[in-house]
Amino acid sequence: xxxxxxxxxxxxxxxxxxxxxxxxxxxxxxxxxxxxxxxxxxxxxxxxxxxxxxxxxxxxxxxxxxxxxxxxxxxxxxxxxxxxxxxxxxxxxxxxxxxxxxxxxxxxxxxxxxxxxxxxxxxxxxxxxxxxxxxxxxxxxxxxxxxxxxxxxxxxxxxxxxxxxxxxxxxxxxxxxxxxxxxxxxxxxxxxxxxxxxxx
Numbered sequence: 067x068x069x070x071x072x073x074x075x076x077x078x079x080x081x082x083x084x085x086x087x088x089x090x091x092x093x094x095x096x097x098x099x100x101x102x103x104x105x106x107x108x109x110x111x112x113x114x115x116x117x118x119x120x121x122x123x124x125x126x127x128x129x130x131x132x133x134x135x136x137x138x139x140x141x142x143x144x145x146x147x148x149x150x151x152x153x154x155x156x157x158x159x160x161x162x163x164x165x166x167x168x169x170x171x172x173x174x175x176x177x178x179x180x181x182x183x184x185x186x187x188x189x190x191x192x193x194x195x196x197x198x199x200x201x202x203x204x205x206x207x208x209x210x211x212x213x214x215x216x217x218x219x220x221x222x223x224x225x226x227x228x229x230x231x232x233x234x235x236x237x238x239x240x241x242x243x244x245x246x247x248x249x250x251x252x253x254x255x256x257x258x259x260x261x262x263x264x265x266x
Contacts, residue, residue, distance in 0.1 A: 069107050070103050070106050070107055070139060071103065072095075072096075072099060072100050072103045073143055073146070075091070075095055075146055076146060076147060076150070077149075077150065077151055079091045079092050079095075081150075081151040082149060082151060082248050085244035085245070085247045085248050086149075086230075086233060086244060086245075086248065087232065087233050089232060090228075090229070090230070090232050090233055093228065093232070094224075094228055094229060095142075095146065098142075098226075098228050099138075099139070099142040099143075099146075102134075102135045102136075102138030102139040102142065102209075103135075103139050104135075105131055105134070105135035105138075106131075106132060106135035106136050106138075106139050108131070109128045109129075109131035109132045109135060110128075110132065112124055112125075112127075112128040112131075113125065113128045113129070113132070116128070133209075133210050134208065134209055134210055135209075137208075137209035137210040137213075138209040141189055141191075141209055141219065141222045141224070142224065144219060144221075144222040144257075145222045145223065145224045147250070147253050148221055148222060148223075148249060148250055148253060148254055149245070149248045149249060149250055150248060150249075150250035151248065152250070153247070153248040153249045153250040153251070154246065154247050154248060154249065155251070156172055156251070157172070157251040157254065157255060158251070158255075159255060160255070160258065160259065160262075161220075161251070161254065161255040161258045161259075164201055164258065164262075165201060168200045168201045168202075169201070175192075175201075175203070176246075178203050179192060179203045179223075180239070180242055181203075181205075182203045182204065182205040183205075183223055183225050183238070183242045184225075184238060184239065184242075185205045186205035186206055186207060186212075186225050187207040187208065187225075187226075188206050188207045188208045188209055188211070188224075188225065188226060189205075189206040189209065189222060189223065189224060189225060189226075190203065190204075190205060190206075190222075190223045190225055190242075191203070191204045191206055191213075191219045191220075191221065191222055191223070192204075192219070192220045192221035192254075193214060193217035193218060193219050193220060194217060194218045194220055194258065194261045194262065194265075195214060195216070195217045196216055196217070196218070196261075196264075196265040197216055199265065199266060201220070202214065202217065204217070218257075218261045219257070220254055220257045220258050220261065221249075221254045221257075223242070223245055225238060225241075225242070229241065230244075
């Protein structure tokens, strides 16, 4: 059974300043994200042990831990990749065209996404829904509550309090604005291209 590992940041810890501080990135990556990696590994070890012994007394809890920690690990990995010190601006190309087609305009999409970010107790996600064949904004609580089955995250924004409280206090909206100053549309567009190639 493979062990999951905390991925290295694709930039220095202070690279997103002044929008996101070095302290927040350090705590968020090294402590919070690491805890989900550790929790996922621990839960998978429990399940493997239970399969070997046939004793499933702890299996239900471990299954829930896989979902919670796995989603936490995977979404955090995307979150780090979706920011860059050279980020900002708006998407271009096929992703920009699809956002305009599915939401009416980039401005409409962003306004709706910001509502999702304000409503969520966890994550605001831009996902591709392969059943309806369209992009959707989703407000996800924790890491795994409120997700749309079958959809594929294209863009992930962490709105847990540990993402912003040190820098912005209770003003989550200012943190969301700051995210858009560092958002890196290149990997997000690549995610979109990869997913669409599978379903359209």
